[in-house]
Amino acid sequence: MSDASGAPVGDSHWPLWEVFTQENQGQPFEHAGSVHATDAEHALQNARDVYARRGEAVNLWVVPSTAITASAPSDAGPFFDPGNDKAYRHPQFYIAPRGIRIF
Amino acid sequence: MATLRGSRLCSLTHMTTTIRQLPADDPAQVAAFEARIAAGESIEPKDWMPVRYRSQLTRMMSQHAHSEIVGMLPEGNWITRAPSLRRKQSLIAKVQDEAGHGLYIYCGTETLGVDRFDLYNQLLDGTAKYSSIFNYPTLSWADMGVIGWLVDGAAIVNQTILAKTSYGPYARAMVRICKEENFHKRQGYEICMTLAKGTPAQREMLQDAVNRFWWPSLMMFGPSDTHSPNTAELLKWRVKRKTNDELRQRFINLTVPQAQELGITLPDPDLRYNAETKNWDFGPIDWSEFQEVIAGNGPCNRERLEARRAAHDEGRWVREAAAAHAAKRSQATAAA
Numbered sequence: 001m002s003d004a005s006g007a008p009v010g011d012s013h014w015p016l017w018e019v020f021t022q023e024n025q026g027q028p029f030e031h032a033g034s035v036h037a038t039d040a041e042h043a044l045q046n047a048r049d050v051y052a053r054r055g056e057a058v059n060l061w062v063v064p065s066t067a068i069t070a071s072a073p074s075d076a077g078p079f080f081d082p083g084n085d086k087a088y089r090h091p092q093f094y095i096a097p098r099g100i101r102i103f
Numbered sequence: 104m105a106t107l108r109g110s111r112l113c114s115l116t117h118m119t120t121t122i123r124q125l126p127a128d129d130p131a132q133v134a135a136f137e138a139r140i141a142a143g144e145s146i147e148p149k150d151w152m153p154v155r156y157r158s159q160l161t162r163m164m165s166q167h168a169h170s171e172i173v174g175m176l177p178e179g180n181w182i183t184r185a186p187s188l189r190r191k192q193s194l195i196a197k198v199q200d201e202a203g204h205g206l207y208i209y210c211g212t213e214t215l216g217v218d219r220f221d222l223y224n225q226l227l228d229g230t231a232k233y234s235s236i237f238n239y240p241t242l243s244w245a246d247m248g249v250i251g252w253l254v255d256g257a258a259i260v261n262q263t264i265l266a267k268t269s270y271g272p273y274a275r276a277m278v279r280i281c282k283e284e285n286f287h288k289r290q291g292y293e294i295c296m297t298l299a300k301g302t303p304a305q306r307e308m309l310q311d312a313v314n315r316f317w318w319p320s321l322m323m324f325g326p327s328d329t330h331s332p333n334t335a336e337l338l339k340w341r342v343k344r345k346t347n348d349e350l351r352q353r354f355i356n357l358t359v360p361q362a363q364e365l366g367i368t369l370p371d372p373d374l375r376y377n378a379e380t381k382n383w384d385f386g387p388i389d390w391s392e393f394q395e396v397i398a399g400n401g402p403c404n405r406e407r408l409e410a411r412r413a414a415h416d417e418g419r420w421v422r423e424a425a426a427a428h429a430a431k432r433s434q435a436t437a438a439a
Contacts, residue, residue: 013220014426016213032279033206033207033211033276033279034213035206038426038429039429039432039433042425042429049203050207053196053199053200053203054283070149073150074151
């Protein structure tokens, strides 16, 4: 299906935007889903209509899907490994006398 | 490093033929995948998955999304004739929610590497399926109450379990939808309750709507387990967590007390409580009717598709205007 110039008429051929919602002031933004939209402002409006009809968000981010770089699930082991074997980064690594409040 | 999305498999239009030509999945990868499923892990778009898992999910999710979109039509039919402003604003909000639900699930389906436009074209050209319930007409105002109560009630039973499905994007869409469906069901039951307490004519209208929607609502859960070829595979991969018959029984058990509260009769002479199983036993379902509706011969199949096609055609200028507006703005930004 295409128009006279041969361009597709489906709106899913518009760029894809990932939508992030902040549920309350001060909280982190969380991925909610995606929308197709012609530009950033349009994406914000679509994101509001689709993902924030009932006060689910006090703020929205829309990010072009192509702009996001993600870690690969197959590499998850080696990729996160440098952090996994450093027990000294956790408070439990350290010995404190019983009955004393350290903080 | 990789992009956020799974690789685009192929256009769904050619999917069935392509899948047949694809080589079989590597048994070692299938085993690793099934071990993840057995461990209760959630499968994400970029994870390796069997070709069948991807195609089954694409089928289920796109049918589900289409159902939400077509589901706007039976209720949209009554917006202009809602009996009060309160009812009218609820109905508008509910129909808007259905559009939103469709978009959540299309968005989830696109993570499998298909294009919403291709899926939507399959709906418009009649090759895609959607829930049989939406091919029944809405003849009276009571139908708005009964759809909210029974049809959304059945959807909640189904979707509450689907919220635990193994495919992450589908599960997350279901969680979002379930929160909103509760409003749908309660507004429907409130309409039913108002009619049940009303004049004899209103009670008669309610009973008539229940008589027409009861059996089609039970059919929403799909064929009986003995005739559901996909069930075993879907259960194995935890796409489904309960069988069609289990969900149907759960819905009936939940609904009978609600019907009793309304003081209406469910149109099944065989419906009775089984103290041993603690289930409500019910009479045989007319599966020939279900097959007819699925095959496109329900009361409203043609009308529904015509309405969707007309909406798509009439919306063309909006899509074109949005694209033109964006192009103009980006030119203005570039010039500034």
